[in-house]
Amino acid sequence: MKTFALHFLCTLSLIGSLLAQDAKPTVLITGANRGLGLEFAKQFAAKGYHVIGTARSPEKATELKATGSEVVKLDVTSEQDIADLAESLQGRRLDILLNNAGYFGPTLSVGKGKANIHNLTREEMLNCFKVNTMGPIFITQALLPNLKRSKSPKIINISTRSSQLSVRPGKAWGYSVSKTGVNMVTWNLHGELTKKGFVVISLAPGHNKTDMGTQRAKLTPQESIGKMIPLIENLTKKDSGKFWYYDGSILPW
Ligand SMILES: NC(=O)c1ccc[n+]([C@@H]2O[C@H](COP(=O)([O-])OP(=O)(O)OC[C@H]3O[C@@H](n4cnc5c(N)ncnc54)[C@H](OP(=O)(O)O)[C@@H]3O)[C@@H](O)[C@H]2O)c1
Structure with a gap:
């Protein structure tokens, strides 16, 4: 009898905590253990999000x-x-999916100079595609039932200005090509999902002081994420299918 009562109380408290979570807007952030993902988690949590x-x-x-x-x-x-x-x-609702996890490639850590057409490898290109392009596709696919439970679901794909066809060529091969790929993922998701009430964007966070951005970057994650969260919160249907910069301006693809 005692065991039954304990089990009943535990179940009640689990249901209670799930209901409390469900009352808050919920955001899922990939790669949230460090860098920009961690700062997103800190600032969203401070604003009362689950x-x-x-x-x-x-x-x-x-x-x-x-x-x-x-x-x-x-x-x-x-x-x-x-x-x-x-x-x-x-069965749980998700209001915002933030595809943030990213991989730059070995050019920062190996120290053999920048990747170029002579030293590129298939393996390295695949690594970049798997994380930066295919990750957002298949995470979105898996979490669509959760996003459909939201009244205004948002998918935010973190991209970069290095993805733009108008930037100086030859920079970080695998990274730039795979991030141009994620912009097309944004465009295709926008095409398929806006009629179902979704907002889908690519968002470039600017050059930030993180492991990836290095300490040479001008921006701190606190500054750029302080601007990106209100930008994300204020997105409406007309803003979908666009490439946004952290400061609220629109970038050309
Ligand atoms: N920092 C910048 O200046 C800058 C500029 C433009 C765009 N971005 C973009 O912003 C996003 C965040 O960058 P950041 O500067 O915060 O980078 P970061 O400091 O290098 O952190 C990268 C994050 O992605 C995670 N990650 C990498 N590969 C993963 C995988 N296979 N599965 C799951 N998680 C993985 C890392 O997890 P582990 O700790 O396990 O490695 C880490 O949490 C990225 O998409 C990046 O391309 C950054």
């Missing part, structure tokens, strides 16, 4: 946990992780 932050190694995501976010394991290149994520979120 934040689901993903990390490849949740056990090491101490700063993310400290934001009060729900932390979920996700390698964006893993079919199994994506399927597990979708299953764990079954």
Whole structure:
């Protein structure tokens, strides 16, 4: 009898906490354990959102946990992780999906100079595509049932000015090509989903001081995310299918 009562109370408290989460707007941020993803998690949580932050190694995501976010394991290149994520979120509403996890390539860390047509490898191009282009496609696909539960679902694909066809060529091959790819993902999702009430955009955060952006960057994540969150919150149907800059201006594809 005692065990039954305990089980009943635990179930009640679980239902209570799920209902409390459901009352808040919910945002899921990939790659939320460091860099821009972590700052997004901090600022969304501070604004009263329920934040689901993903990390490849949740056990090491101490700063993310400290934001009060729900932390979920996700390698964006893993079919199994994506399927597990979708299953764990079954029946729950998602208002904003922020495809933030990104991979720049080895040019920063290996120190052999910039990637160029002579030293590019298939493996490296594939790594960039798997994280930066295919990740957002298949995470979006898996989480569509959750997004459809929202009255105004938003999909935000974090891109970069290096993806633009008008920038100086030859910069970070795999990164720039795969981010141009994610802009087309935005465009296709916009084409398919706006009639169902979705807003889908690409968003370039500017050059930020993170592991990827290095300390040479001008912007701090606090500054740029302080501008991007109100931008995301104020998006309406007419803003969908566009490439936004963190400061609220529109970039050419
Ligand atoms: N910083 C800039 O100046 C800048 C400029 C333009 C665009 N961006 C874009 O902004 C986004 C965030 O960049 P950032 O500067 O915060 O980069 P960062 O400091 O290098 O952090 C990258 C994040 O992505 C995660 N990630 C990488 N590969 C992953 C994978 N296979 N599965 C799941 N997560 C993975 C990392 O997780 P681990 O910790 O497990 O590696 C980390 O959480 C990226 O899309 C980037 O392209 C950044």
